[in-house]
Amino acid sequence: MSAVPKIELDGLSKAFGANRVLDGVSLAIAPGESLTVIGQSGSGKSVMLKCILGLIRPDAGSIRIDGEDITRLSERDMARVRAKFGMLFQGGALFDSLPVWRNVTFALTRGRNRSAARMKAIAEENLEKVGLGRQVLNLRPSELSGGMQKRVALARAIAPRPEIIFFDEPTTGLDPIRADVINDLITSLVEDLGATAVTITHDMASARKIAHRVAMLYQGEIIWCGPRDQLYESGNPYVDQFVQGRADGPIR
Numbered sequence: 001m002s003a004v005p006k007i008e009l010d011g012l013s014k015a016f017g018a019n020r021v022l023d024g025v026s027l028a029i030a031p032g033e034s035l036t037v038i039g040q041s042g043s044g045k046s047v048m049l050k051c052i053l054g055l056i057r058p059d060a061g062s063i064r065i066d067g068e069d070i071t072r073l074s075e076r077d078m079a080r081v082r083a084k085f086g087m088l089f090q091g092g093a094l095f096d097s098l099p100v101w102r103n104v105t106f107a108l109t110r111g112r113n114r115s116a117a118r119m120k121a122i123a124e125e126n127l128e129k130v131g132l133g134r135q136v137l138n139l140r141p142s143e144l145s146g147g148m149q150k151r152v153a154l155a156r157a158i159a160p161r162p163e164i165i166f167f168d169e170p171t172t173g174l175d176p177i178r179a180d181v182i183n184d185l186i187t188s189l190v191e192d193l194g195a196t197a198v199t200i201t202h203d204m205a206s207a208r209k210i211a212h213r214v215a216m217l218y219q220g221e222i223i224w225c226g227p228r229d230q231l232y233e234s235g236n237p238y239v240d241q242f243v244q245g246r247a248d249g250p251i252r
């Protein structure tokens with residue numbers, strides 16, 4: 001790991017009333033690393049992600065991006081940090097009232113008036129990276145298949161060339177073959193862009209394929225973090241039960 005992690009969480013804690021969701025999460029992610037976060041439903045994966053994105057303020061602990069603690073930044077400074085982030089939302093979250101090219105360039109225009117021809121050219125270039133042709137530029141998202149919509153959402157996430165990309169369950173709802181196509185795309189995009197990637201997933205095949213390392217969140221803490229090829233031989237009974245999807249074991 002290089003001297004300054006791209007993302008560093010230290011003692012991150014967040015409770016909602018009596019519900020202690022994050023209870024001292026510590027994790028360092030190196031520049032260019034792809035990390036996958038696994039854990040049961042309700043274990044706090046999304047809350048962790050929202051803390052990093054600055055959407056939820058943690059109760060304690062620090063979040064460093066390129067060494068800068070972002071937990072107490074003003075909204076204006078947070079906007080500067082957010083410009084480093086790209087996000088692929090669960091379900092794509094495309095705007096159906098806008099054609100594909102406007103969806104892809106959404107973060108680039110941010111309501112400003114930009115040349116449509118220039119934006120279409122950028123959309124085309126990014127769609128090509130995810131294997132879609134110019135024939136989809138003027139279509140509405142609802143005119144595309146689910147797999148194609150995911151690709152458009154991916155093109156939108158990478159269009160601003162973010163330094164850090166967050167993927168929230170990128171393969172959910174896709175058949176295994178399409179899911180694997182998305183896994184390959186994520187792997188090559190992250191490599192191409194040299195981006196740091198954090199992916200939340202319930203899909204173990206995807207976790208193993210796209211991650212350099214996998215971290216498991218359980219009862220508010222990272223209970224295991226290791227290279228993807230050790231996921232099935234972690235020696236940790238909680239991880240074992242989870243990745244094998246067994247009802248029996250220490251997790252109730």
Ligand SMILES: Nc1ncnc2c1ncn2[C@@H]1O[C@H](COP(=O)(O)OP(=O)(O)OP(=O)(O)O)[C@@H](O)[C@H]1O
Nearest residue numbers: 016019021039040041042043044045046047048202
């Ligand atoms: N804004 C909020 N207010 C109160 N409780 C919240 C809020 N956001 C999340 N929680 C609670 O935090 C816990 C963790 O939720 P979170 O969405 O992070 O789980 P998750 O691991 O992402 O689950 P899933 O895999 O099902 O998406 C849950 O008990 C949830 O009810």
